[in-house]
Amino acid sequence: MPAATSGGCRGGRLPARAGIGLRSAHFDAFTTGRPDVAFLEVHTENYFHDGGREPRLLDRLREHYAVSLHGVGLAPGSVSALDREHLRRVAAAVRRYEPAAVSEHACWGHVDGEHFNDLLPLPFTEEAVRHLSARVAEVQDALGRRILIENVSQYLRFRHSTLTEGEFLAAVVRECGCGVLLDVNNLYVNSVNVGFEPLKTIEHLPADAVHEVHLAGHLRREIDGQVLLIDDHGSRVPEPVWRLYAAVLEKCGAVPTLIEWDTDVPELGVLLSEAARADSMLEACRARAA
Amino acid sequence: MLGLLELQHAFAAGLRGAPHDADAWAASDRVPAEARLSLYRINARTVFEQALAATYAVVRERVGDDYFRQLVHFYRRAHPSRSGDLHEVGRRFPEFLSSHLAGTPYSWLAELAALEWAVAEAGVAPDAAVASLRSLSGVPPAAVAGVRLRLVPSLRLLSASVPVLTVWRANQGDSARPVVDLDAGPEFVQVHRSAAGVQLRGAQAAEFAFVIAIARGESIEAAIDESGLPVDRLAPVLRDLFEDEAVAEVVAPAAAPMPSQGCTGHPT
Numbered sequence: 001m002p003a004a005t006s007g008g009c010r011g012g013r014l015p016a017r018a019g020i021g022l023r024s025a026h027f028d029a030f031t032t033g034r035p036d037v038a039f040l041e042v043h044t045e046n047y048f049h050d051g052g053r054e055p056r057l058l059d060r061l062r063e064h065y066a067v068s069l070h071g072v073g074l075a076p077g078s079v080s081a082l083d084r085e086h087l088r089r090v091a092a093a094v095r096r097y098e099p100a101a102v103s104e105h106a107c108w109g110h111v112d113g114e115h116f117n118d119l120l121p122l123p124f125t126e127e128a129v130r131h132l133s134a135r136v137a138e139v140q141d142a143l144g145r146r147i148l149i150e151n152v153s154q155y156l157r158f159r160h161s162t163l164t165e166g167e168f169l170a171a172v173v174r175e176c177g178c179g180v181l182l183d184v185n186n187l188y189v190n191s192v193n194v195g196f197e198p199l200k201t202i203e204h205l206p207a208d209a210v211h212e213v214h215l216a217g218h219l220r221r222e223i224d225g226q227v228l229l230i231d232d233h234g235s236r237v238p239e240p241v242w243r244l245y246a247a248v249l250e251k252c253g254a255v256p257t258l259i260e261w262d263t264d265v266p267e268l269g270v271l272l273s274e275a276a277r278a279d280s281m282l283e284a285c286r287a288r289a290a
Numbered sequence: 291m292l293g294l295l296e297l298q299h300a301f302a303a304g305l306r307g308a309p310h311d312a313d314a315w316a317a318s319d320r321v322p323a324e325a326r327l328s329l330y331r332i333n334a335r336t337v338f339e340q341a342l343a344a345t346y347a348v349v350r351e352r353v354g355d356d357y358f359r360q361l362v363h364f365y366r367r368a369h370p371s372r373s374g375d376l377h378e379v380g381r382r383f384p385e386f387l388s389s390h391l392a393g394t395p396y397s398w399l400a401e402l403a404a405l406e407w408a409v410a411e412a413g414v415a416p417d418a419a420v421a422s423l424r425s426l427s428g429v430p431p432a433a434v435a436g437v438r439l440r441l442v443p444s445l446r447l448l449s450a451s452v453p454v455l456t457v458w459r460a461n462q463g464d465s466a467r468p469v470v471d472l473d474a475g476p477e478f479v480q481v482h483r484s485a486a487g488v489q490l491r492g493a494q495a496a497e498f499a500f501v502i503a504i505a506r507g508e509s510i511e512a513a514i515d516e517s518g519l520p521v522d523r524l525a526p527v528l529r530d531l532f533e534d535e536a537v538a539e540v541v542a543p544a545a546a547p548m549p550s551q552g553c554t555g556h557p558t
Binding site for chain 1: 372
C-alpha cells in the first residue's frame with residue numbers, strides 16, 4: 001500500500017522504502033488507481049506552472065503519497081549568479097506541494113546567462129566545495145529547509161581535482177549542513193568512466209547525511225575500443241549497481257530509494273518490480289539492524 | 291590550475307564548439323579528453339533538440355527530421371537557452387523562423403510554430419473557475435450590452451495568413467495525412483484549455499475580432515461595434531465561448547448586480 005492514506009502526507013519525511021519517478025506515461029494509472037509505491041519523485045521544473053493536468057494530479061496524489069521534488073535546472077555549482085527567478089519558482093513549488101524531500105544536483109549548468117540544460121560536473125577541489133556549499137546554503141535559506149545534493153554522472157576527470165567524490169560530498173555536507181542524495185548508478189558509472197574504486201567513495205560518505213538513494217540503468221558506449229557508461233536512465237538497474245546498492249545499505253542503513261527511469265519509460269509494472277527488489281533489500285537491511 | 295570560473299568558461303567553449311583545449315584541464319586516460327567532452331556537447335545539443343521537438347511536433351513533421359535538426363541548430367546559435375527550465379527554450383522559435391525563413395516558401399512555418407507555442411502555453415496556464423451561460427441569462431436584458439466577460443487565462447488568439455489550424459489538425463494522430471492547400475487563405479484560431487484539455491477552434495474574421503475585443507476587456511456592445519460581428523452571430527459566438535469553458539467570469543455593469551449562481555466551479 002502507499003505510505004500514507006487519506007489523512008494526507010504533506011511534509012514529513014520520505015519513508016525508508018522504495019519509490020518511483022512519476023512520469024507522464026503512468027499518469028492514467030495514478031489517476032485511476034493507487035499503485036503500491038512508498039513515494040513519488042517528480043522533476044521540480046515540470047511543476048513550475050500553476051495550471052494544467054500535472055499540478056492537479058500531483059495535488060491529488062500528494063494526499064496519498066510522500067513526494068520528493070527533484071530539481072534539474074538550478075545548477076547551484078555554476079559560478080554565474082544564482083538564477084533568482086528559477087529559485088523563486090522552486091520555492092513556489094515547495095510551498096504548494098510541501099514535499100518530504102527537496103533535492104538539487106552537485107553540478108553547474110550555466111555561464112554568462114547561457115544555460116546548457118545539463119548536469120555538468122564540478123572538479124573535486126576545495127574551491128568547488130566552498131562555492132557549492134555557499135550556493136546550497138543560499139538555496140536552503142530561500143526555501144527555509146534543508147535540501148539534498150545529488151552526485152552527478154561524470155564522463156571525464158578534471159586534472160586538478162584533489163579530493164575523491166566521497167570526500168567532496170562529505171565536505172559540502174560539513175560546510176552547509178545539506179543532506180546527500182546518493183545516486184548509486186552515477187557512482188558506478190563514474191567508477192568505470194573515470195577509474196576509481198566505488199567502495200572507497202562509499203567509505204568516505206557521511207552515512208548519516210545520506211537521506212535518499214537513486215537507482216537507475218545506464219548505457220554502454222564504445223569509444224576507440226574503450227567502454228564508457230552513459231547515465232541514460234533508460235533500462236533496468238544493472239547487477240553491478242544492485243551490488244553497490246547493497247554496500248550502501250550496509251554503510252548507511254535503510255534509506256528511501258528511488259527507481260529512476262526517464263527515457264524509453266516502460267509499463268508501470270516494470271518499475272514496480274524494480275521497486276519491489278529494492279524494497280526486499282531494504283527489508284533485509286532493517287532485519288539485520290534489528 | 292584553472293579556477294572554477296575559468297574552468298566553466300573553458301568547458302562552455304567546448305560545449306559550444308568554440309576553440310578550446312580540453313587536454314588543458316581534463317585527463318585523457320583510456321579515452322581522449324576531447325572525446326569525453328564531446329559526450330557533453332552531444333547531450334546538450336540533444337536535450338535542446340528534444341525540447342524543441344516536443345513543443346513543435348507538427349513543424350518537425352512537416353519539414354522532416356533532418357531539416358528540423360538544422361533549424362534547431364541555427365535557432366540554438368541565435369537564441370541559446372536562457373533558462374534552467376527546458377520548457378522555456380522554444381519560446382522564441384516562432385520569431386526565429388519568421389526571420390530565418392523570410393522570403394522562402396517555408397516562411398509560413400513561423401505561423402504554424404506560433405500556433406504550437408500557443409498550444410504549449412495554454413496547456414500550463416493558470417487554472418480558472420469557469421462561468422456558465424446561466425450567469426449571462428441572469429443579467430437583466432437591458433444590461434447585457436454592457437456586460438464584460440473575463441476569459442480564462444489559458445486563452446490564446448492567433449491570426450494566421452495560411453490555414454495553420456487545418457495543417458495542425460491534419461498532423462494529429464497516426465492516420466494518413468491529408469494534403470492541405472496552403473493557399474486556402476487565412477485562419478483565425480482560438481486556443482484555450484478546458485477540463486478536457488487544450489482545445490482549438492477556428493473562427494470567422496468578425497467572430498475572431500469580437501473575441502479579441504472581449505479579451506481586451508470591452509463590453510459586448512463595444513466588441514460588436516469594433517468587430518462588425520453580425521447581430522445574428524452574437525448568440526452562437528457567446529454560446530460557443532461558454533460551452534467551450536472559455537469564460538471565467540461575467541462582469542455585469544455596476545447598475546445590474548449579478549445573480550449569486552453562475553459558476554460551474556471546476557477549474558480548467
